[in-house]
Amino acid sequence: MRFVLKTSYNRDIDVFRDRVHFFWYFLLVLVMLIAPLFAGTYFQSQLTLLFISAIAGTGLMVLVGYTGLVSLGHAAFLLLGAYVHTLLLKYHIPFVVSLPLAAIACGVFGMIVGLAALRTTGVYLAIATLAFAMIVEQVIKNWKSLTGGNNGLKVSDPTIFGFDLQSDVRVFGLDSEVSIFYYVCFVILVLVLFLIVNLLRAPTGRSFIAVRDSEISAQAMGVNLTAAKIRSFSLSAALTGIAGGLMAHQIGHLFPDSFTIVDSIKLLMLVVVGGLGSVHGVIFGAIFLILLPEAISVLKGWLPQAMVYRGGLEPLIFGSILILFLVFEPFGIYGRWQKILLYFNQFPLYRKKTFKRQRSFLRTERVH
């Protein structure tokens, strides 16, 4: 067990606990940077997908894990981000500009929805986002002159200064091809994580956490509840918009139903399975989400044929995973990881009850 001697208050909220901590993350980044040199094309595209899911997951984690609000329509922001980004590219706006613009567009729409839904209780947001998702899908489907309707929209390749980002580059002396897009997504993910980790230890992020834990105490501490919630939702929408823009390149051809409510549930599952209220959880959740289709295809071999071919197996699995994790391991994979760490840290002295959650009778924050 390692003890850190804290000599200033800021050590409490430092990004890295100590140099050892920093070293491990540095190593991880290094490994991810050289991984494409040795991994095949399939593995690279899976990792790219993982990075994009993690970006979207970070967006939702800020909302669900840190502000305690649920959004059921985050697929709408994926869709919106993807369409805005693709349309801007179509009109020859450079990739470097259009991606932030897509994020800003999503952020603004998030702010509008938040302005409507977040002034009373947070519960409304889940419904308002669902309604928003329906509106977005219908508008994209019906605005044929702009979006091509059900025929979809072809996504042009991303370029920076005339250099095609989606090309594969053969590195000298190696057999495998290296995807440039992998690095683009990785860099954006690292930037996003850096932004979020820093935001969460700044007053803004801490006000989110205060709102999650108790609205009344947060208000008593001088947090503007509505403003904090809207900020959180808008930020979350913007990050999801970036992920949508990147995802558009990964898909290649956009349709109005490219992202549906099942994708919203998948994102929610990512956040819950990874671990609510932890940035690590996003990565764990994204890994889980990437591995899940493989696991489902294995599972299909074992299940009775009627269950597999009648359809609906995937939603069933997604729903069950969501329920099981929330009931039995609400802090997700990251929570389990922390328990394992603690077990070894205080080896013979580990007590299960350390993590027992306090339960209380419900006291509503409303008056009848």
Next chain:
Amino acid sequence: MDTFIQLFLSGISAGCVYGLVAMGFVLIYKSTEVVNFSQGDLVMLGAFFAVTFSQWLNGNYWLAVVFTVMAMACLGYGVERILFRRLMGEPPFSVLMVTIGLGFVLRAVAGMIWGHDPQSMSTPYSDARLAWGDFLLPVRDLVVIFGTLILSVILFIFFKSSRIGLTMQAVSQNQFAAYCVGIPVKRVLALTWALSATIAGVAGILLVPIKSAYPQLGLLLGIKAFAAAIVGGFGSLPGALMGGLLIGVLEEMTKFYIDPVLEFGVSEFSAYILLLVILLIRPQGLITSMQRKKV
């Protein structure tokens, strides 16, 4: 003018269903602070139960109704016992996500059991129509309207004067205080779920002759019913009914008057636009029943 009244009437009958579903989850919300996102899917289950029971009972409609209501009550009670009792005292947003997951599971399971084709059932009044002057009104629409009215009155009396209704209200206001005066809080919560599932079952029964039963039935219905509840001011039973009626009428009107002009499919999402607009102008809903607690 005639078409207007005709549209209005069919809007009312569609709106009654929304209102009925909305009342089901307003009930759960008021007593447990849980927003039950699977309410629409419970309605779908109710519809399937009705179809299945009436097949088993060789088309005996009234017996099928009784069986469906009983089955739904048991289901609601069971869901609370198995799932939501474990989550007592958890933060509301994680319980909310469990209900979302439950909705997906119910939908998938229904698809696996009954398949994805719409199934209809015959009722004593399926094809009957009532002519009244120039208007033609299908009796099934009338049944929905009167069914909803009767159920609302029953619920009103139930909460005003029955013992269980009063304990449910007490639990909804302060669980701890309710516990202190000797109310078995957990059992009351289970009963609330049973009641809410029963209402969903009744909505399902009323809905089957109009829309027939299919697994995805609950999703859109649920969302629109939510919109109805919010429009009416979350937490108020008459408000939920009123919101439902408003949305039902609005949808019929936009379908007839705006869709042909605009060619944008507005009727598909008019309910959601109404929801967002109401939230923007009057976030507490049409009938205000909630205020923030002052400390």
